[in-house]
Amino acid sequence: MQINLADKLAIVTGSTKGIGLATATGLAQCGATVVVNGRTEAAVQQAIAKIKQRVPNAQLIAVAADLGSREGCDKLIQAQPQCDILVNNMGIFGPKDFFETDDHLWQQYFEVNVMSGVRLARHYLPAMAEKHWGRVIFLSSESAFNIPADMIHYGVSKTAYTSIARGLAKRMAGTGVTVNSVLPGPTMSEGVADMLKEQAEQAGQSIEEAGIAFVKANRPSSVIQRMASTEEVANMIVYACSEQSSATSGAALRVDGGVVDSIAP
Incomplete structure (x- = not known):
């Protein structure tokens, strides 16, 4: 293939590092013109x-x-009014006990992790439908599916993103536009590597070994028993953006290494 x-x-939002950067690179390798987005020039x-x-x-x-606000989304839309492919990658994460998670943090996660994709999809999808071709990834x-007890807000x-993708796929039925969500599991992004650095140094491990230890301790249902690379996740995203994926829409495409212990999609 x-x-x-x-x-x-x-357009790949939050594409200056991690999965976003790997996705932008993969799409560029396939010949797409790619809008690279981040908070700073x-x-x-x-x-x-x-x-x-x-x-x-x-x-x-x-x-x-900065797409964590309506103004930031409007800035991107003004700079690039149309696109063929929209990858809503930008997001934030971090552990916080439920009883210490105040309204402000809940609202921040909703604005950044949910409304950024909602606002951009609302703008870009109608033009895709008019052209009878488009790809949107959340x-x-x-x-x-596997809600972390220490990151319920995340x-x-x-879960909201997965639901939005499924609902939008139905809304765009018959238009030639597909909408899917991609569900990575533990992934060795720069942020995760930084998080593991101290643990690795204390245990005399490499970052990769610390990643394996983290997965075994915190995601024991993992089938691959290691973290995925950002490129492995990007491979699924690039496929879902391709012409070849035209019969895949409304799917929750898992790149979780088998963490979610279910045979359901």
Whole structure:
């Protein structure tokens, strides 16, 4: 299978690092023109430089905008009014006990992890429908089904993303536009590597070994018994953005290493 996106324009939100950066790189490798987004111009330019190292002929557009607000979403929309592919990747996470999670934090997670994708999908989907082609991805998480006791607020936001994707797929039925969610499990992003660094040093382990230990201790149902790489998650996203995925819509595509102990989709 060869994925060719040479005539497509893709927006990947939060694409300056982690899964977002890997996805932007993967889409660029397939020939798409990619809008690289982050909160600051410096971060966006650093990401573009990294993509260019992997894909020298990449066609990239820089848009610095904080999508955790309506104003930030409007800034992106004004800079790039239309697209063929929208990957709602941007999100935040962090442990916090339920009884210490105040209204402000709940609202922050809702604005960043839910409303950013809602606002962008609401804008970009109608034009996709008019062209009878489009791909929209919502980056959810295995935590959408396997709610972490120490991050209930995060899990709820990811359950919402999965629901939005399913509902929008139904709303766009028959238009040629597909909408899916992708559910990564534990993934070795820069943020996770930073989180594991102290643990690895104390145990005399490599970051990879610390990742394996984390998965076995905290996600014992994992079938692969390790963290996924950001590229492994991006591979699923790129496929879901392709012409070849045209019969896949309304799906919760799991790249969780088998963490969710269920044979249901």
